[in-house]
Amino acid sequence: MSNEQAVARFSNPAPLGLAGFALTTWLLSMINAGWFTGDSMNMVLAVALAYGGTAQIIAGVMELPRGNTFGVTAFVSYGAFWWSFALFVLFLHDKVPSAFVGWYLFMWGVFTFYMWIASLRAARALQLIFLALWITFFLLAAGEWTGMAGLHTAGGYVGLITALLAFYLSAAEVINETHHRVVLPVGAPGASR
Template sequence: MSNEQVQVRFSNPAPLGLAGFALTTWLLSMINAGWFNGDSMGMVLAVAMAYGGTAQIIAGIMELPRNNTFGATAFVSYGAFWWSFALFVLFLHDKVPAAFVGWYLFAWGVFTFYMWIGSLAAARALQLIFLALWITFFLLAAAEWTGIGALHAAGGYVGLLTAILAFYLSAAEIINEAHKRVVLPTGVPGTTR
């Protein structure tokens, strides 16, 4: 029997979680921005349950043995957001007042705001994702409270930006790891990445 320690290296689940978040956010934001109408929501709901919801929750659980509290909290929470959104649209949409939907979105904005503060110690790309996301939630909440369509569209466009940023960071983590060098910079503090 050897006294050598076996070092276990867990794979990085962040690209999976980011991609699930990005794709689902992109699809919903196209509707919010007014590019498509509610007839397209069925595809959003399918992706919300399968990729945005389930894949993100799996990514969050995979963050636990890596001792990444931030990643686990973010991915499980936003995975649960997508599941709650899908269940709401499927079963409760016409039974909940718009003002209460505004509070739902506002509460997610508050959560996202403090996650953004936590992200300030991480890569610049991640900081930008959370910055754009809390702005998206607050714009959409304000749209529900006021009924102003321009706020809803603005939330859609900022959501599209959020999705692009999340796709970028997912791609950067995959491509940089595959090439064993920085191909797509992420702005990691204290490094040239």
């Protein structure tokens, strides 16, 4: 059996990973944008552990037999991000200086920046997700370093855009596959990745 035939036997895990990422990012970004207070964080943490973290890691592992290095790296990494974020908020938030939190966010921005460069050969929708996400991380990092609430709020709004883009690509992949035609375009080069 050829590699292409073997990959065809596995379902596409990307819509699951994208949806887990989108929903969790949307919830946290509503708090970062100032729509809700930190009192809403418990719901973010629950979703971060169950959907943003666990479902994305499952999606990443499902990319292994498909031979999708980008998908494995993205989904497992951002799933781990959500787990680390939830653990930090639950147990360590009052024990880590803001400047160090800024470095945590900045380094996630660096990772996301090179993933964005890798995505430049993929569908336009995926490129836009990674573009918006690295900007989100850098704005949030700058907000932690400077204490400027406006940067944090801006990061929240760009995070909301990131989540909408990820929801769109998740929906497009599910709907297009189900209908066996392009209902929601994702932009060339012809496929989501």
